[in-house]
Amino acid sequence: MTENVLQYLKENREAQLDVLHKFLSIPSVSTESSHKQDVNKAAQFVADYLKSISFNNVEVKETKGHPLVYGEWLGAGEDAPTVLLYGHYDVQPAEPLELWESKPFEPEVRDGRLYARGASDDKGQVFMHLAVFEAFIKTEGAIPINVKVCIEGEEEIGSENLYAILKEKKELFQADFAVISDSGMVASGQPTILYGLKGFTGLEFTLEGPSSDLHSGLYGGAVRNPAMAMAHLLASLKDQDEVVQVDGFYHDVEPLTEEEKLLIADVPGEDYQQSTGVTKTISEKGYTAKEHTMARPTLELNGIYGGYQGEGTKTIIPASATAKITCRLVPGQEPEKIQDLLIKHLEKYVPDGVRLHVKREALSAKAYKVDPNHYLIKKTAESYTKAFGKETVFVRMGGSIPVVEWIDAIYKMPIVLLGFGTPEDRLHSPNESFPLESFDKGLETLVHYWNAVKLK
Ligand SMILES: [Zn+2]
Structure with missing residues (x-):
């Protein structure tokens, strides 16, 4: 037949x-x-x-x-x-x-x-x-x-x-x-x-400081700089070993079995360094880059803006700074719960002297x-x-x-x-x-x- x-x-x-x-x-x-x-x-x-x-x-x-x-x-x-x-x-x-x-x-x-x-x-x-x-x-x-x-x-x-x-x-x-x-x-x-x-979720958030950009000579030292505060806040999300520091982020993640690790190892790997032009590849501590990209959750900063972007110098303390982050999720993780955990983390670690405004990414998927x-x-x-x-x-x-x-x-x-x-x-x-x-x-x-x- x-x-x-x-x-x-x-x-x-x-x-x-x-x-x-x-x-x-x-x-x-x-x-x-x-x-x-x-x-x-x-x-x-x-x-x-x-x-x-x-x-x-x-x-x-x-x-x-x-x-x-x-x-x-x-x-x-x-x-x-x-x-x-x-x-x-x-x-x-x-x-x-x-x-x-x-x-x-x-x-x-x-x-x-x-x-x-x-x-x-x-x-x-x-x-x-x-x-x-x-x-x-x-x-x-x-x-x-x-x-x-x-x-x-x-x-x-x-x-x-x-x-x-x-x-x-x-x-x-x-x-x-x-x-x-x-x-x-x-x-x-x-x-x-x-x-x-993978699943998907994300947030956009803004740190607001003074009601307008300020002279850095007159106010630097007295007023928290929202862009700098944003840098600190963002750095608190993930350590240098690519491990997300948000409480509970990995809680529901299905562990990677030995069998799956073998399946992943069998996949002909892309030479990330060659294909992307980076000087060195990274991966989550304890996992290979292939394991990390295919089967472990990630958190990425997709964009960040605030302050002076033009030519030359402008000596200001910017009024605000904004960042967009997204996470790729693995089985077990609920997009909304991850958003909640991220917001909790931001609220806990936001430096004083700035106000935090969060917008949830509407597009989420498990x-x-x-x-x-x-x-x-x-x-x-x-x-x-x-x-x-x-x-x-x-x-x-x-x-x-x-x-x-x-x-x-x-x-x-x-x-x-x-x-x-x-x-x-x-x-x-x-x-x-x-x-x-x-x-x-x-x-x-x-x-x-x-x-x-x-x-x-
Ligand atoms: Zn298609």
């Missing part, structure tokens, strides 16, 4: 790539209102494709913003699990156009890579799933599992309406697990499972992690390895993907992040591309995967 499906994909490769080219030719740039028609066209394209491969209840659902495409194929029966497949058909703007070697919405293959805006993020990866469903249906008359497809058009503008829809249509999207192919592999040809993402030993993850690793001929590595990432947190929070189902992008894809940049090797091997991975998880 697997052989027939793989054979179909091989024989129809050119025809399927042609369809992908058409999909990529639609400039579905979600952030620009001038592309509204194109965004609708891309949604319709996905819906038409789903209908053409016998999906049911296919619908272009209107939202307050751009539409979301839903479709289902539930022919595998009750004994088979149901997967919710999430992806997005919208893309980032292509500008600056002059930096593209070929036109962003006229796909072109060069040196084994398909160049177009959206080739990797995320039309190419969405299309791979559709192509595999087509192959199953055309050869076997059935997909091994039940499928619900949710392809949105607002990912690149923060998925503004998705949370509400996922919450409201709980029954419609309910499934046994979710698969998202909107991420990448750590290196080209290196099967990678992303099994954890971390996500799936057990790397979960059978869905094991099957993913096996399928990847079968197709790519290489052992799969397991990574956690310092970034956040909001939809992952939402699906986790609303549906409590396991989420498999099955990405095929490569570090060379230049997402969101000119000359975005996707290697055809990833396309071919990715299709094979998916064929193996749906077969491997067909039994509950």
Whole structure:
């Protein structure tokens, strides 16, 4: 059975790539209102494709913003699990156009890579799933599992309406697990499972001193300098070993197991010093830089301002100083609780003579992690390895993907992040591309995967 499906994909490769080219030719740039028609066209394209491969209840659902495409194929029966497949058909703007070697919405293959805006993020990866469903249906008359497809058009503008829809249509999207192919592999040809993402929270705070900037000769020595007070306050947050000094910050952090440390050690490491140009890399005391970036919480000062910023000298005591900090969180940490702890710390350590004003960062997210030993993850690793001929590595990432947190929070189902992008894809940049090797091997991975998880 697997052989027939793989054979179909091989024989129809050119025809399927042609369809992908058409999909990529639609400039579905979600952030620009001038592309509204194109965004609708891309949604319709996905819906038409789903209908053409016998999906049911296919619908272009209107939202307050751009539409979301839903479709289902539930022919595998009750004994088979149901997967919710999430992806997005919208893309980032292509500008600056002059930096593209070929036109962003006229796909072109060069040196084994398909160049177009959206080739990797995320039309190419969405299309791979559709192509595999087509192959199953055309050869076997059935997909091994039940499928619900949710392809949105607002990912690149923060998925503004998705949370509400996922919450409201709980029954419609309910499934046994979710698969998202909107991420990448750590290196080209290196099967990678992303099994954890960090959460996120932050604060902005201001220290106010005198009612206006003061003459440093007349008042220096009598009045607390808010910029200097800010420096002291900020320095109290973290020591030189990168250990956060906020009381309770690490309290709920899940300890890093020996097994995870081994998984992390197996990930081909980035040479941070070389790639960033710093003179020396750092990490939290007791952890490697890879462990720290992937699996330990961090606190960063993102910006600081106050006082005189112009040319030359201005001898003042500034009236105020402001700082913005954010934290990347790991499983166990609650964004709001972390904000509370940070505020408590600031209130305790703020030097006297200045007033503290705090603003909470509205955008917060909890971390996500799936057990790397979960059978869905094991099957993913096996399928990847079968197709790519290489052992799969397991990574956690310092970034956040909001939809992952939402699906986790609303549906409590396991989420498999099955990405095929490569570090060379230049997402969101000119000359975005996707290697055809990833396309071919990715299709094979998916064929193996749906077969491997067909039994509950
Ligand atoms: Zn994306």
